[in-house]
Amino acid sequence: MVLIGEGLQYKVYAEGDWVRKEPKSREEMIEMATNWYDSRAKAEENVDMAIERRSRSLERIQEKDLPSFIFGNIRIDDGTVYQDRLVPVHNKLESLSDLEEKKQIIDDYVDLLETLWSYGIGDTIYNFTLNNGYDDEGRMVQLDFGEVVFDKKKVLEAIEEKRWENKRSLNEDISRSLRKYAVDSMEEKLTKEKVEKLWRENC
Numbered sequence: 001m002v003l004i005g006e007g008l009q010y011k012v013y014a015e016g017d018w019v020r021k022e023p024k025s026r027e028e029m030i031e032m033a034t035n036w037y038d039s040r041a042k043a044e045e046n047v048d049m050a051i052e053r054r055s056r057s058l059e060r061i062q063e064k065d066l067p068s069f070i071f072g073n074i075r076i077d078d079g080t081v082y083q084d085r086l087v088p089v090h091n092k093l094e095s096l097s098d099l100e101e102k103k104q105i106i107d108d109y110v111d112l113l114e115t116l117w118s119y120g121i122g123d124t125i126y127n128f129t130l131n132n133g134y135d136d137e138g139r140m141v142q143l144d145f146g147e148v149v150f151d152k153k154k155v156l157e158a159i160e161e162k163r164w165e166n167k168r169s170l171n172e173d174i175s176r177s178l179r180k181y182a183v184d185s186m187e188e189k190l191t192k193e194k195v196e197k198l199w200r201e202n203c
């Protein structure tokens with residue numbers, strides 16, 4: 001098994017057309033989080049919240065009656081998660097040179113957020129270059145399931161703050177021209193009114 005990626009919560013190993021996501025220990029997570037926060041106490045606090053979100057979101061996603069491709073057909077065995085192997089957005093972007101094709105990625109991500117809202121799920125991290133990917137049918141997938149939220153209020157707050165504007169995906173991972181397209185279309189399409197219209201609590 002080859003390590004192909006990691007985030008705060010999981011180490012990701014690939015095997016053929018699927019991946020194994022091994023939950024990181026609290027210590028491993030703190031080690032990563034200390035790079036982002038100015039004190040160890042702050043890092044620990046955030047890691048403890050991330051550990052809670054990790055187990056709660058897996059439980060909630062499994063309860064929901066949604067098309068399983070949306071989270072890459074996850075299968076869970078004793079804390080370890082198996083998922084289809086996807087093409088992460090940052091890899092997809094590297095393979096494209098045409099701006100119009102890259103704009104389609106932004107459109108696909110916005111469409112996916114709307115679909116998630118309709119199942120009472122929000123991605124308020126907005127790091128789609130790292131946390132989203134394409135499956136072999138060309139569908140955009142939420143590959144990072146560990147940080148999604150199930151609380152409409154949190155989604156509305158994130159929209160109010162236009163939280164995507166400060167995120168790594170928009171500021172470090174894409175060109176200025178694509179950033180402009182993304183900022184404009186996210187501001188236009190990610191609205192509180194749309195959340196209110198699409199959000200379904202119990203499904």
Ligand SMILES: Nc1ncnc2c1ncn2[C@@H]1O[C@H](COP(=O)(O)OP(=O)(O)O)[C@@H](O)[C@H]1O
Nearest residue numbers: 005006007008009010012084085086130144146
């Ligand atoms: N199903 C997958 N297929 C291919 N690469 C993946 C897959 N899941 C994760 N990765 C890679 O591993 C990285 C970390 O995965 P992620 O699910 O975001 O972990 P974390 O929840 O710890 O942030 C991703 O940014 C991506 O590069």
Ligand SMILES: [Mg+2]
Nearest residue numbers: 007130131144
């Ligand atoms: Mg991630």
